[in-house]
Amino acid sequence: MSADDFRRHAHALADFIADYHERxxxxxxxxxxxxxxxxMGQLPSHAPESGESWDDILGDVGDRILPALTHWQSPxxxxxxxANASYPAMLAEFLCAGLGVQGMLWxxxxxxxxxxxxxLDWLAHAIxxxxxxxxxPEASGPASGGSGGTSGGSRGGGTSGQSSGGGGVIQGTASEATLVAMxxxxxxxxxxxxxxxRLxxxxxEQAHSSVMKAAMIAGIGRDNLRLIPTDSALAMDxxxxxxxxxxxxxSGLRPFFLCATLGTTSTGAFDPVDALGSIAQEHAxxxxxxxxxxxxxxxxxxHRGWMCGVERADSFCFNPHKWLLTNFDCSAYWTRDRAALLDALSITPxxxxxQASDAGAVVDYRDWQIPLGRRFRAIKLWFVMRHYGLEGLRAHIRRHIALAEQFERWVRADDRFxxxxxxxxxxxxxxxRADDDANRRLLNALNxxxxxxxxxxxxPTIASPQTPRFVLRLAIGSTHTAHEHVERAWECIRAETDRIQR
Amino acid sequence: MSADDFRRHAHALADFIADYHERxxxxxxxxxxxxxxxxMGQLPSHAPESGESWDDILGDVGDRILPALTHWQSPxxxxxxxANASYPAMLAEFLCAGLGVQGMLWxxxxxxxxxxxxxLDWLAHAIxxxxxxxxxPEASGPASGGSGGTSGGSRGGGTSGQSSGGGGVIQGTASEATLVAMxxxxxxxxxxxxxxxRLxxxxxEQAHSSVMKAAMIAGIGRDNLRLIPTDSALAMDxxxxxxxxxxxxxSGLRPFFLCATLGTTSTGAFDPVDALGSIAQEHAxxxxxxxxxxxxxxxxxxHRGWMCGVERADSFCFNPHKWLLTNFDCSAYWTRDRAALLDALSITPxxxxxQASDAGAVVDYRDWQIPLGRRFRAIKLWFVMRHYGLEGLRAHIRRHIALAEQFERWVRADDRFxxxxxxxxxxxxxxxRADDDANRRLLNALNxxxxxxxxxxxxPTIASPQTPRFVLRLAIGSTHTAHEHVERAWECIRAETDRIQR
Incomplete structure (x- = not known):
């Protein structure tokens, strides 16, 4: 494929993607x-010996792939x-692929x-x-906004060396971040x-399964991960x-790791990180x-009250790829203790x-993650933060929360729920307000x-604090989701409920 | 950013990327x-409060980012x-970002x-x-090539279930593949x-550092990974x-894992997997x-003679993102024992x-990897294999090997080397043919x-089998590398040698 073919195909593909989103x-x-x-049944059992035309390939994307997708970007x-996406982040991914650099070392x-x-410093400040x-360390007050070039804000000095202090890194997923922390x-x-x-x-009990998976991978073992009971709000007690x-x-065992959750997967519960941090500190x-x-x-x-106590944590992770307009994969991980990270993950063949690494003058991100190689994912965050600005990102979050508040009011106003x-x-x-089976039937009918x-x-629910119940979750976070989609969702839920309860 | 803005910016970005490669x-x-x-010093210390213009953002890519890249795609x-890239793979990455689906579960x-x-089945057959x-199981002979749709080749039956048999998966990196195997x-x-x-x-001794890193992450421990000496060709003895x-x-210890290397990082040595496989089998x-x-x-x-014995391996990995025209990240991993993989990595909250997972009718790739979430990376391999065809991919490999043979002849013909x-x-x-310091100076001068x-x-080298020596590596694998680039590299090496030895 020549550079000119590429231009032509890329233009067509951009239109294909835009059409897809509009559809x-x-x-x-x-x-x-x-x-x-x-x-699988629609695909040949062997790769073609000779190259095929681009039209055939892209045609099959439309005919065979699109109909078999779960449309994550649907409103x-x-x-x-x-896992939200945005046009600026898609462009960044395209640029990342186009540059094709690999950032294992500085x-x-x-x-x-x-x-x-x-x-990652930007994002740390922002949250x-x-x-x-x-x-x-903070060099000055907030930047004046505006240019991303030399004119805006203060300049940070040279990089810190590898071996001490804190800093952030983009992991692929929160699962990897948890494993790195462990x-x-x-x-x-x-x-x-x-x-x-014995550590x-x-x-x-409400933590994400990736904590258990990390314990299994790291060889800590299932038996050595304690799942602590939660209170009635499903926060760790x-x-x-x-x-x-x-x-x-x-019993002679040695506590070494505490993973608290801010916003659990099942219900969005917040562990009390302030109180937990004291306990963690007490036991080192x-x-x-x-x-x-x-x-x-x-x-x-x-929306930050639950961050109280975060200053005592050793590491912190959240996923811009979930709800900050940045395409998967982009999980932001920060630690205050780079030395432990290097102890755990650094080997230099x-x-x-x-020269740069040997001089200790640079950060080599290979030592901050499970893999060696890494894509240029920072472009995504950079494009997103600059295109939307912090104001735009806040507006996006607030809009979704307001939609959820509206949905909550509708649910509360209907006695059947x-x-x-x-x-x-x-x-x-x-x-x-029915048995689990009715709720399961409703979910299946809706989907x-x-x-x-x-x-x-x-x-466990408010109405049934002792016995766990089958519960539906409505998580608003898709970039395109607007009032009309949430409204139609609620109409659909009511209509299917009518049908099921008829 | 509206869909129409996206179309416009994407067209411009495609041209930017094509221009970059031409440059x-x-x-x-x-x-x-x-x-x-x-x-860092050229970037503001804080994110902008308000969104910035796309022109400013893309301008900064040209002004601040490009000059500070190591150009991995340079010939x-x-x-x-x-880590090779290709236009079809870049387009696939763009599509992957555009669709924004997440494939943790079927x-x-x-x-x-x-x-x-x-x-992954295609690729397994191809190598x-x-x-x-x-x-x-093999359903028929090779496909007739041609269409990727229903007309080409035989159709595989339904999917296999999750829990037994073999199969392939795309990992991010070979490091992750090694960790999953371990x-x-x-x-x-x-x-x-x-x-x-005690496992x-x-x-x-010549294995990649990722094997040690996997042992560290998995908690096997540095002390429990044996680095076996190699023969004079640097293959495991x-x-x-x-x-x-x-x-x-x-000593009462229990051997459990053998990682053989086909093509070591330092010198491309091949461990004798046939002999090693017998030993592994003998000790389970x-x-x-x-x-x-x-x-x-x-x-x-x-170029497959060294695969002899692979039929006794439990798992096999190679990186299309290194040398098969597929953008990083794409590491292909196959195992014959899915049950062990699920034992090691599966948890179902x-x-x-x-329903599909509970019925055991589908593969859920979350259980095949370290992370939970995953991008739609298969599109890259699909586009690349269809665009080039197996013939095109073979021609690409053969061309690079021929260039290396030419370079080798030039080196052999010059008595200084x-x-x-x-x-x-x-x-x-x-x-x-000089001390290590001269070779180090030559490398620095060249770069x-x-x-x-x-x-x-x-x-260790042919001339110095006992004492390790500082050695330069010329690895041909960039997509754009042609005869003229290797020729100019050799001219440059000779010129810098003249200068250093003057």
Whole structure:
């Protein structure tokens, strides 16, 4: 493919993508109706020997791929937590692919590393993370906005070296961030407690499954991760944590890692990180905060109260790819203790040595993550933060939260429904005042309409604090979601409820 | 940004990317001359409050980012192993971002999962991997090429279930693949040996540092990874492996994992996987093969001899993102034992349950990898394999190997130089017949010209089998690299040598 062919195909593809977005906003189906095996059955069993025409390839995208997608970018996607995209972020991904640089070391593309350092500092400031999580002390007041070039704001000095202080990095996912935090914690604990201590990690019963997955991968083991009970709001109970730690200590075990959650996946519950931080500090445990979804909201000062106590955490993570207009994958991870991170992940074979790294003058992000290689993902965050500005990002978050408030009011006004747990930001959990089976049938009926996509969870509710119940979740976070989509969702929920209860 | 703005900006960006590639082919500098901190110093210390214009943003890409890149896609990039890109793969990345789907579960986009299953099967066949590594038994002979739609080739049946047999998956990097293999191995070993056995892993002294990193992350520990000595060709010595295993067994330790390398990073050495496979089988160890770089060459039947014995491996990995015209990240990983993989990585919280998964009728790739979420990376491989066809991909590999052969002849013909280790595919290792310091000075002088980029290693050589020496590596693998670039590289090497030895 020549450069001119590429220009032509890229222009057509841009139109294809724009058409796609205009169509999924206009038309309904979110879930595909394909059966298992149907897509594979339409594809040849072997790769072609000779190259095929671009028209045939792009034609198959329209004919075979699009009909078998779950349209995550549909405004009617309310499942899980949405993974939002935006046009500026898509352009950034295209540029990232076009430049094709690989940022494992500072030397392998200085801009790839330094832009990432800078935008992670930007983002830390924007959500109110303390200075200790950034690469350099505050040099001046807020920038005056405007240019991204030399004219705007103060200039940071040189980079910090690799080995001490804090800083941020883009991980692929919060799962990787949790794993990185856990192995950092282990490196620090082994340094203090030696190799023979049996290390115990703690998180809540409502924590994301990735904490358990990290414990499995890291070899901490399922049995050494304690799932601490939660209170009626499904937030980790500090007293229960304290009791469990004390019991473990009496058994000769060594607490080393606490993962608190700000905004759980099931219901958006917030662990009390201030109280938990005190306990972690008391026992010299690494305190990681997983704010994968909710962290984006902290860009609004009024949605940041639950960050109180974050200054005592050792690491913090949230996913701009969930709710900050940045395409997956982009999980922002900060730590105050780079030394532990390097202890856990750094090895320098001869073939990666270079003058800049040897001089200790630069950050080499390969040591901050599980993989060695890395894409130039900072471009996404840079484009998004500059295109929308912090004001634009705040407006986006506030708009979604207002839509969720509206939906919550509709649910509360209909006697057939109950709110399962208090609305959390843009997540509403609700259910029919009926048995679990009726709720499950409602969910399936809704998703079968194709008009919207919801997912569920099973948790204790306000009305049933002792017995977990099947609960529907409406998570607002898709970029295109507007009032009309939430309104239609509610109409659809009422209509299907009528049908089911007939 | 409206859809129409997006169309306009995307068209301009496509031209920007095409211009960039035309420029880096024409102009020389590969390495940037920026100093540490220089890029950061040009960027404001805080994000802008208000959104900025697209022209300003793209202007800064040209002014601040491009000058501070290491141009991985330059035809004069001969360092590490190149991470090749191609126009079809860039378009695929753009489409991937544009669709914005997330393929953690089959349900979250059936096409994302099933296209990946199918193209990994395509790729397995293309490099000669046995059927046991694919999702389904051979249904017919090779497809007739041509259409990617229903007309070409036989149709595979339905998908296999999750829990048994083999299959492939796209990992981000070979590092992650090695980690997944290691934790799969541990899950199988723990099932057989119980929780108390002290597990020992084996790889060669020349294995990639990611094997050690995986051992650190997985909690196997540095001390429990044996680095087995190599022979004079820097391939793992099976006798040394056998002796070490026997010594470990005598000490009550339990061998569980062997990572062999096909094409080491330093010199492209090939471990004898046939002999090693016998040893692994004898001791019921998981046998992983890391062919990260060399695996792409196996698409040519004449460059596949070193695959002999692969049929006894438990897992195999290579990186199309290194040398098969597919943009980073795309690391292909196959296993014959999905059950161990699921034992190691699967957890199903309520909020991820769905009918298709519960029925066991589909593959959920979240259980095949470290992260939960995943991008639609299969599009890249699909576009690349269809656009070039297997013939086109083979021609690409053969062209690079022929260039390396030419370079090798030039080196051999100049008495001032020696070949360090035999050329391996498109990798030539060479050095001045002089001390290490002279070679280091030559490398720095070459890279300082900006005309090309080489990296080094320190290994035993043909001339110095006992004492490791500083060696230059010329790795051909960039998509744009043609005869003229290799010729100019050789001229530059001779000229700088003249200057240094003057």
């Amino acid at each position: 999924i906003v206009r038309e309904a189906p979110v879930l595909s109706a394909v059966a298992p095996g149907e897509v 009617n996607f309310f499942g899980y937590f949405p 030397q392998t593309s200085p801009a790839c590393t330094e832009l990432e350092q800078r935008v 109110g993370l303390p200075e200790a999580f950034t690469f350099r 192995v950092s914690a282990r490196a620090r604990a082994r340094g203090q407690l030696g190799d023979d201590a 115990i990690a703690y998180t809540s 500090p007293d229960a944590l304290r009791s469990r730690i004390e019991a473990d200590l009496r 445990m690494w305190h990681h905060i997983d704010a994968a979804w909710a962290g984006s909201a902290a860009i609004c000062p009024e 001869e073939y990666l040595r270079n 109950e709110i399962a747990q208090p609305r959390s930001l843009s997540l509403v959990t609700f259910r029919l 079968d309409t194709g008009k919207l996509f919801l997912t569920h969870t099973v948790v | 880096i082919v024409r102009e020389a500098p590969v390495l940037s001359a920026v100093a540490p901190g220089e890029v 004069n990039f001969f360092g590490y192993f190149p 349900q979250t986009s059936p096409a994302c999962t099933e296209l990946e299953q199918r193209v 000669g991997l046995p059927e046991a590594f694919t999702f389904r 934790v799969s191995a541990r899950a199988r070993a723990r099932g057989q040996l119980g929780d108390d056995a 020992i892993a084996y790889t060669s 099976p006798d040394a492996l056998r002796s070490r295993i026997e010594a470990d067994l005598r 160890m998981w046998h992983h093969i890391d062919a990260a770089w060399a695996g792409s060459a196996a698409i040519c039947p004449e 309520e909020y991820l349950r769905n 020696e070949i360090a280790q035999p050329r391996s595919l498109s990798l030539v290792t060479f050095r001045l 300082d010209t900006g005309k090309l980029f080489l990296t080094h290693t320190v290994v």
